[in-house]
Amino acid sequence: MNPKTTIKSAAGRRSGRLGAGLNALALSVALAASLPPPAAYAQQAPATQISIPAQSLHQSLLQLGQQTDIQIYYLPETVAGVKAPAVSGLLTPEQALRALLQDTGVQANWNGRTVSLSRTPSGDASQQLAPVVVRGLLDPATEGTGDLATRGPSTSATGLRLTLRETPQSISIMTAQRIEDQALDDVSSVLKQVTGVTVDNTMTDLQTYYSRGFVIENFQFDGMPALFEGGWDGGVSKMDSAIYDRIEVIRGATGLLNGSGYPSATINLIRKKPTAEPQAEIQLQAGSWDLRRVQADLSGPLAYDGRLRGRIVAAHQKRNSFMDYRSTEKLVGYGVVEMDVGPDTLLTLGADWQKNDNNGASYGGTPLFYSDGTQTTDVRRSFNPASRWAYWDQTSYNIFGRLEHRFANDWEAKLALSRQSLQDDAFATATASGNPDRITGEGLLQWICRCDSQRTTDTAEFQVSGPFTALGRSHDLVLGASFMDSRRQTPRYNVLGYDNSVENFYEWNGDTIKPDYFQNGNSDAKIRQTGFYAATRLRPTDALSVILGSRLSTWKEEWTDDFGSGPTGGSLSQRNIFTPYAGIVYDITPQHSVYASYTEIFRPQSGVRDRDYNPLDPVTGTNIELGAKSEFLGGALLASAAIFQIQQDNVAVLDEDYTLPLPDGSAAYRTAKGVKSKGFELELTGRLTPAWQIQLGYTQQRSRDASGERINTNLPERSLKLWTTYRLAGRLQGLTLGAGVNWQNRTTYTAGGWGVPPAIVGRTAVQPSYALVSLMAHYQVNKQLSFMLNVDNLLDKTYYKGFGTYGSGVYGDPRNFSLAARYRF
Structure with missing residues (x-):
């Protein structure tokens, strides 16, 4: 899901130009289980292993939002055409953001775990946005992150938006980077690399998938259940991986969403x-x-x-x-x-x-x-x-x-x-x-x-x-x-x-x-x-x-x-x-x-x-x-x-x-x-x-x-x-x-x-x-x-x-x- 925002001005109104800009806000969000008081968050947040390559500032901010528990909001023109340096190491969110914004002319204004970006001095109130309340959801897309792991939430197991550590089942995720690394051009090639999954060729053009000793027939597309019948569904065997950001495999039964609670695994594309x-x-x-x-x-x-x-x-x-x-x-x-x-x-x-x-x-x-x-x-x-x-x-x-x-x-x-x-x-x-x-x-x-x-x-x-x-x-x-x-x-x-x-x-x-x-x-x-x-x-x-x-x-x-x-x-x-x-x-x-x-x-x-x-x-x-x-x-x-x-x-x-x-x-x-x-x-x-x-x-x-x-x-x-x-x-x-x-x-x-x-x-x-x-x-x-x-x-x-x-x-x-x-x- 792409980020969606709810924006309210303090006075309850927007100008036409501001409204058009706010509707195009780019937002990156990460959720945290518990947070310190807002005023102290930027200073007290724990250090996190950060790894962001040199790229556009917009892409870097999206990755920072995925790798930390901060919310960032800004107008598109604030970061348009701005390049950010590579940033890596064990850093707090504030340190990582400061390194990304160095020599860019973009300034950060912290408010708890939320930070807004601007190109004007913080004391020039006439050029500031009206106070806003921004709510959003993290899009845990893996392409562009360069990671083999993802920290975003998943709904594949229960329908609840849970992180991998919050989900009481085994989950393996094949990210866009892993698919790209090994040139895995179809779904069967991807699944061959997944922990606990066996891909068995029943014929030259048909494959059957197994996990925990039993056939896998539970599939989802973007979390929506789909019906397949094992090795006879040749279209599954040959589905190209080019259209997928990631493939999630939840081992064990997922009868809540799929109806048939078969205990092998569920594959969510x-x-x-x-x-x-x-x-x-x-x-x-x-x-x-x-x-x-x-x-x-x-x-x-x-x-x-x-x-x-x-x-x-x-x-x-x-x-x-x-x-x-x-x-x-x-x-x-x-x-x-x-x-x-x-x-x-x-x-x-x-x-x-x-x-x-x-x-x-x-x-x-x-x-x-x-x-x-x-x-x-x-x-x-x-x-x-x-x-x-x-x-x-x-x-x-x-x-x-x-x-x-x-x-x-x-x-x-x-x-x-x-x-x-x-x-x-x-x-x-x-x-x-x-x-x-x-x-x-x-x-x-x-x-x-x-x-x-x-x-x-x-x-x-x-x-x-x-x-x-x-x-x-x-x-x-x-x-x-x-x-x-x-x-x-x-x-x-x-x-x-x-x-x-x-x-x-x-x-x-x-x-x-x-x-x-x-x-x-x-x-x-x-x-x-x-x-x-x-x-x-x-x-x-x-x-x-x-x-x-x-x-x-x-x-x-x-x-x-x-x-x-x-x-x-x-x-x-x-x-x-x-x-x-x-x-x-x-x-x-x-x-x-x-x-x-x-x-x-x-x-x-x-x-x-x-x-x-x-x-x-x-x-x-x-x-x-x-x-x-x-x-x-x-x-x-x-x-x-x-x-x-x-x-x-x-x-x-x-x-x-x-x-x-x-x-x-x-x-x-x-x-x-x-x-x-x-x-x-x-x-x-x-x-x-x-x-x-x-x-x-x-x-x-x-x-x-x-x-x-x-x-x-x-x-x-x-x-x-x-x-x-x-x-x-x-x-x-x-x-x-x-x-x-x-x-x-x-x-x-x-x-x-x-x-x-x-x-x-x-x-x-x-x-x-x-x-x-x-x-x-x-x-x-x-x-x-x-x-x-x-x-x-x-x-x-x-x-x-x-x-x-x-x-x-x-x-x-x-x-x-x-x-x-x-x-x-």
Whole structure:
């Protein structure tokens, strides 16, 4: 949310010129839990680790507001064209501001934690603004901050505006700087770097995300819930990251906002917003396998003295692959406008669109076993199991609008609407059915899938939030209502006269004749979910916060299937589902806190069926998390530790004893009772010094069913993710070096279920533990021009990035590099 202001003159009136200027005030705000008396604040405020590069004074002031607990307000002309020096070190807010304003001609006038800026001597009352009262909200945007950490508030977990340390759950945030550092050009690439998240390639073009042992299906866009169905939503797998300021991942259940309180994680994608000042950049990138990418980003005020602002982002990328005859191309467009309808009302309208063309797309991976049951460890990474003509294309768009109003009593109201559309157009194959003879290469068939689908989801959410007073203390409350309606249409096809036999696995080159097909049926599904929720943060003492919340949901699914023999259908509904949430946070000191949280789990399972083609019962259970969070070096370094335990019933697991496909071509699942997942997570993010940044996370978890058997063995039980950068000084000033490693322990897959021959059932394949090393070098030539080199999988490890799907595996990328040039206007 961009800053919004309420401005009142002491005399209750404004001049026309002053009113126009005040409507364009630029404001940067940071919230503090407790403050000293206003007159003494500037002198008594604690020192904070400050890191602000040389840039425009406006951008420096925005970053200072984010890194400290002060409010700054000024007219745009006060700072227009003014440059500020770099400022870093352990400084009080007053010291940092004084350093920024040195030799600029701009003066600061303090009033408690609020400071106003002017260009005239403080004693010249005739030129001063009339006394004003300014209230605002921090926009915790991460672009331009240069930080791997963010200190702004987040609403992703409970709807309450809480800092990371005030939230009784584990949260990881991938900032704009981290995304830029590693040239992470799609959402899947970003999530691979997040603590506790596993990205599993079910096919070459589809990914499924996991956390704490379970699939992630809860998504948000700018805090608004969205519906996705795991690995089948190819548009999620390929969403470009160019349009996002940051990606927040809240591990554990978030049933308050999403309705289905599934305990894996929620992914909140925060879009870039228009900026108060004009800015533009263009980026060109080239790299391994003929990577070519161009990206442009323009933003700034459009009209009405800056009250109307806009932003446009566009990207085009083409790339071949380390896999034979495989290539991808994508087009991305994003546009958003913001309008200050009044001093307290903000209207946002926007849309994004993306088209992915994926050629040589496989419907699976390479077989994991030979016909004698031994693992196929010697298949070359370049092997493509798809036919040359195979493809999997996706088109998606989102249209969204939001109206926000801030009342005089610091309460806010928000109405958000969106329409999301995702269309898949796929004709994919995979030489993965059966198991090849180790000597002759015989024994394989091709899977083939004419896989089209279209899903449209309409979402609406209304929310009010603000403070209230009880028993002499201030507390917070949020009330909300949400509605979601999703419709999916999936045509069914018969493929005509296709010879799917493979003469020799070792001589396969994908050169087959593309078959004809005709539509012989259709599957339609509709999911509707409504919910009402409330959450409050009670503050019995300065050090203690108690967060209580609940949601009342109604969920209904209706479906109609026609596989050529006549339509069949059914429905499944759940009414008045009560999902409670409770959390407690205790500040041991102003820098260290401990917390506990509890929520119940409810998750419909519309995407999986049992062997009789009936939907599985909803998942139910409980989620408990205990943890501690700390700030070091004046808040520059954030640390967290958490332990969790998840107890669930009706968890979907593959029905290994049922080896036939279901009528829609999918595999059969069964429910597991008494599934328990427990483990711990550690994370460290921020600045060790003004020049040295780090993001380090370690996760350990185990998932077992009631009999003690491990489930989801294809997921690692232990993983470590590290990324660090260092900005050099002296003669090498302008050069930043980065390095990272992603490590995970051994995983296994035991053959079973649809598509696995009886002779192979029970055989186990092993993916040994491995580490992927990355390097980065970024050189800032001047304020406008920079170059960046990235190398991934430096040690050229061979590994599976998708392991076990239908008894096959998908290889990860070999060593590769990219070189980018960025020019900022």
